[in-house]
Amino acid sequence: MRRSGTTVGGTVIPIGEGRNGAAATKQRVLDAAEALFVEHGFEATSLRAITTAAGVNLAAVNYHFGSKExxxxxxxxxxxxxxxxxxxxxxxxxxxxxxxxxxxxxxxxxxxxxxxxxxxxxxxxxxxxxxxxxxxxxxxxxxxxxxxxxxxxxxxxxxxxxxxxxxxxxxxxxxxxxxxxxxxxxxxxxxxxxxxxxxxxxxxxxxxxxxxxxxxxxxxxxxxxxxxxxLPDLDEAGGGLDGALGPSAGERR
Amino acid sequence: MRRSGTTVGGTVIPIGEGRNGAAATKQRVLDAAEALFVEHGFEATSLRAITTAAGVNLAAVNYHFGSKExxxxxxxxxxxxxxxxxxxxxxxxxxxxxxxxxxxxxxxxxxxxxxxxxxxxxxxxxxxxxxxxxxxxxxxxxxxxxxxxxxxxxxxxxxxxxxxxxxxxxxxxxxxxxxxxxxxxxxxxxxxxxxxxxxxxxxxxxxxxxxxxxxxxxxxxxxxxxxxxxLPDLDEAGGGLDGALGPSAGERR
DNA sequence: CCGAAATTCAAACGTTTGTTTGAACTGAAC
DNA sequence: GTTCAGTTCAAACAAACGTTTGAATTTCGG
The missing domain is CATH 1.10.357.10 (Tetracycline Repressor, domain 2)
Incomplete structure (x- = not known):
């Protein structure tokens, strides 16, 4: 089960968090994902590559974040x-x-x-x-x-x-x-x-x-x-593009 | 086996090409791939989606082009x-x-x-x-x-x-x-x-x-x-960025 | 120190992926 | 009409994918 902890005064107080708590896991996943996403893109980056680089279990992503997206x-x-x-x-x-x-x-x-x-x-x-x-x-x-x-x-x-x-x-x-x-x-x-x-x-x-x-x-x-x-003159023929080319450039093919 | 046909005078003469020849298949694949790649990107576009859209067999891509890349x-x-x-x-x-x-x-x-x-x-x-x-x-x-x-x-x-x-x-x-x-x-x-x-x-x-x-x-x-x-003045402090901000904007945190 | 909640873990889920295979088919040259 | 290279086809391949499961483990309030 996934819980977000008790809220006190609007701020969420994380629960169950020791030396290597859930927050540390989330951060390691985020760091590894950031590096791999930028290197290979979203589609080409697998959750297994992310969790391996982060040193966490494969299921950690779906547990802490829900999905890859x-x-x-x-x-x-x-x-x-x-x-x-x-x-x-x-x-x-x-x-x-x-x-x-x-x-x-x-x-x-x-x-x-x-x-x-x-x-x-x-x-x-x-x-x-x-x-x-x-x-x-x-x-x-x-x-x-x-x-x-x-x-x-x-x-x-x-x-x-x-x-x-x-x-x-x-x-x-x-x-x-x-x-x-x-x-x-x-x-x-x-x-x-x-x-x-x-x-x-x-x-x-x-x-x-x-x-x-x-x-x-x-x-x-x-x-x-x-x-x-x-402001550019958009009305003139070519708008500064076609018109900028000389006559000799017109002959194509 | 894949052959490129006999070459005459440097230009390749396609062989075995009827109403729906190999050239037509290649073009249909290229057209479908172009449309799907632009819509979903390279990784997210499957060869099955391409060949289905092109109306050709799945193996046609590997036969005519070698690989997805x-x-x-x-x-x-x-x-x-x-x-x-x-x-x-x-x-x-x-x-x-x-x-x-x-x-x-x-x-x-x-x-x-x-x-x-x-x-x-x-x-x-x-x-x-x-x-x-x-x-x-x-x-x-x-x-x-x-x-x-x-x-x-x-x-x-x-x-x-x-x-x-x-x-x-x-x-x-x-x-x-x-x-x-x-x-x-x-x-x-x-x-x-x-x-x-x-x-x-x-x-x-x-x-x-x-x-x-x-x-x-x-x-x-x-x-x-x-x-x-x-030419911008790259020597000046901030290079026109930090310097452009007023004194009140300097206080962060 | 106990019990419940939070988290981790190995394993497996069902799909989907790109690629390969070998047989069936096609169309022209001889 | 036989031959044969070129092409198409349905089927299967192993691998990798995101996600789920249920049990094991850790954590911490009471």
């Missing part, structure tokens, strides 16, 4: 929720500080990136591995992963979009949505990297959190430039 | 190689046209995006589904997928990086590598989208190639702004 969600929630809460807290601090004036774009972007940076720097809290897992989860087609992400991400995204809308009043809402989407894309893809990085040479191999910091510091100015760029 | 590579190659060849061809046309002068950034970017745009517009050649599959493959941790992509992508990437380096002589090579990586990230993430799009509202749901065209036309100017932005 719930374990995956638990792995994400452990790091993601605090990071997003911190993001919103930073943003609100900036807004309170500035009074009625809108927060500048670069500061809003900093509020998005800093918590990720802190997480990448802190191996105790998962370090860069978790950020890679998060980037991978974004591209995973599994419905339960998409549902999870939209539920845990949408509120934060909406919060930041409102802030950006105030900072860029001349930018149509629709255009802002697109640009935010591009930002999330470059961010998650970059965080998921390390493997795809090898496609482009001259980029130092990943060697811990220090590298992720440099990465985000290069990414932020890049995205800021795109975010604050003037 | 080789089938996946065949699905990618069919669309990817022509697209990348076209990209390089467009770029070379621009370079020949301009003589010794470097090709402008926006035209180089157009040479990267146009072939993807054409593919998205053409349902006969896979349409937008394949682009989504490609975006997913980028984030897949499977080693054979990463090897495949680096082999089939690296030459094109290197080619375009040289072109960008000529167009942006003031930009350090290292910085250019990063920015190109960000571009590939935003592009692949955006192409893989449709699901993640729902995180940000106000974006019209995907309804075919016309939408992908609008998407790329918004993405290209966004990335162009980041690509041509001035």
């Amino acid at each position: 719930e374990l995956f969600q638990a792995v994400l929630t452990r790091r993601l929720d605090p990071m997003n809460q911190r993001r919103v807290a930073l943003l609100e601090a900036l807004e309170d500080e500035g009074g009625d004036a809108p927060v500048p774009c670069d500061r809003i972007l900093a509020a998005m990136f800093l918590p990720a940076l802190e997480l990448a720097r802190d191996p105790e809290r998962g370090g860069a591995d978790f950020l890679r897992l998060l980037g991978r989860a974004y591209a995973d087609p599994a419905p339960f992963i998409r549902h999870f992400l939209s539920e845990h991400y949408a509120p934060m995204i909406a919060r930041f979009k409102d802030a950006f809308a105030r900072a860029l009043p001349q930018l149509p809402r629709r255009e802002l949505s697109w640009r935010l989407h591009f930002i999330m894309g470059a961010l998650s893809y970059t965080l998921a990297g390390t493997d795809a990085l090898k496609l482009i040479h001259e980029i130092a191999p990943a060697d811990g959190g220090a590298n992720d910091e440099l990465l985000l510091r290069r990414l932020a100015p890049f995205l800021l430039a795109g975010l604050t760029s003037p | 080789e089938l996946f590579q065949a699905v990618l190659t069919r669309r990817l190689d022509p697209m990348n060849q076209r990209r390089v061809a467009l770029l070379e046309a621009l370079e020949d046209e301009g003589g010794d002068a470097p090709v402008p950034c926006d035209r180089i970017l157009a040479a990267m995006f146009l072939p993807a745009l054409e593919l998205a517009r053409d349902p006969e050649r896979g349409g937008a589904d394949f682009l989504r599959l490609l975006g997913r493959a980028y984030a897949d941790p499977a080693p054979f997928i990463r090897h495949f992509l680096s082999e089939h992508y690296a030459p094109m990437i290197a080619r375009f990086k040289d072109a960008f380096a000529r167009a942006l002589p003031q930009l350090p090579r290292r910085e250019l590598s990063w920015r190109l990586h960000f571009i590939m990230g935003a592009l692949s993430y955006t192409l893989a989208g449709t699901d993640a799009l729902k995180l940000i509202h106000e974006i019209a749901p995907a309804d075919g190639g016309a939408n992908d065209e609008l998407l790329l036309r918004r993405l290209a100017p966004f990335l162009l702004a980041g690509l041509t932005s001035p």
